[in-house]
Amino acid sequence: MVNDAGQIYTIEGIAAGVLMIVTAYLVVSTTTVLTPQDVHIIDMQLQQLGNDALAMMDTPDQYGSTTIRSYSPLTVMVMDYNHNAFGYQFLSYVNNTTNIAGTGYDRLNYYANISYLNDTFQIQTVPFGGQPYYRENAVKVTRWVYLPANSSPNIAYPGMRSDTNQSVLLEVLLWRE
Amino acid sequence: MARMNEDAQWIVMLGFIISIILVFLALIVNQSALVGKTTSESVLDFSKSEIQDVRAEIIEYNWNGTLNQPSLQHDLLNISLEQKGAIIWYEFNQTEDYIFIHYNDGTTEYNEMVRNP
Numbered sequence: 001m002v003n004d005a006g007q008i009y010t011i012e013g014i015a016a017g018v019l020m021i022v023t024a025y026l027v028v029s030t031t032t033v034l035t036p037q038d039v040h041i042i043d044m045q046l047q048q049l050g051n052d053a054l055a056m057m058d059t060p061d062q063y064g065s066t067t068i069r070s071y072s073p074l075t076v077m078v079m080d081y082n083h084n085a086f087g088y089q090f091l092s093y094v095n096n097t098t099n100i101a102g103t104g105y106d107r108l109n110y111y112a113n114i115s116y117l118n119d120t121f122q123i124q125t126v127p128f129g130g131q132p133y134y135r136e137n138a139v140k141v142t143r144w145v146y147l148p149a150n151s152s153p154n155i156a157y158p159g160m161r162s163d164t165n166q167s168v169l170l171e172v173l174l175w176r177e
Numbered sequence: 178m179a180r181m182n183e184d185a186q187w188i189v190m191l192g193f194i195i196s197i198i199l200v201f202l203a204l205i206v207n208q209s210a211l212v213g214k215t216t217s218e219s220v221l222d223f224s225k226s227e228i229q230d231v232r233a234e235i236i237e238y239n240w241n242g243t244l245n246q247p248s249l250q251h252d253l254l255n256i257s258l259e260q261k262g263a264i265i266w267y268e269f270n271q272t273e274d275y276i277f278i279h280y281n282d283g284t285t286e287y288n289e290m291v292r293n294p
Contacts, residue, residue: 026203040217051226063240
């Protein structure tokens with residue numbers, strides 16, 4: 001060392017440099033992580049809500065009897081292709097809330113599909129009501145629906161097997177407007 | 178600062194301490210964001226509702242007395258492979274009196290034996 005003066009200057013300089021680099025790194029990494037966090041939590045809540053609503057609708061009053069009450073409301077709606085009743089009940093379940101100021105209703109919307117195995121054992125998909133989907137941030141929830149053998153299936157299901165009980169898949173795309 | 182003037186050392190020291198505390202606070206904020214992301218991601222990835230749904234459907238077959246109908250097995254298998262990319266299979270063993278349920282979507286595998294259905 002030529003001269004041992006200015007040691008505090010050196011320490012100060014090193015400390016300030018480290019501080020600036022660490023702060024810059026933290027600021028950059030924090031801002032990039034924050035954005036996807038919200039999206040994931042909202043997706044999770046939507047998915048939970050949609051699955052719960054479909055499970056409620058797919059619960060019959062009683063099992064194993066031969067009356068119409070042994071089929072869930074969802075089974076009856078799908079069997080009759082009653083997509084208006086489905087939309088009304090589903091939206092009233094998922095939008096039902098007490099903590100939104102003003103209307104007291106949430107702004108969730110949906111688009112639904114039904115997939116089934118037709119009489120040539122191909123998978124056929126028909127729409128089951130809802131609003132057109134314009135690339136909002138949506139989640140998909142699904143539910144198996146049991147359909148009893150029906151000698152004259154609804155005209156809305158082309159090629160549906162008429163002689164046998166079957167399970168069809170109801171897929172609902174759910175988003176907040 | 179050094180040599181020229183020895184005043185205001187308290188302020189300089191507090192400045193250092195506060196900036197170091199700020200670094201640690203930023204670290205905590207960073208971690209909390211990650212925790213929220215990974216938690217909700219793992220909830221989304223785990224197919225809890227799908228398994229509950231399949232199980233409910235198969236138990237409903239049992240209550241309806243249609244457990245032996247082979248086309249129902251193929252409904253579940255074919256539609257779920259095509260639409261959801263998951264394998265669903267079940268078998269009813271009449272002599273041993275149990276239902277075997279299998280579900281696999283690539284990340285989650287689930288097997289269950291329901292005795293005396």
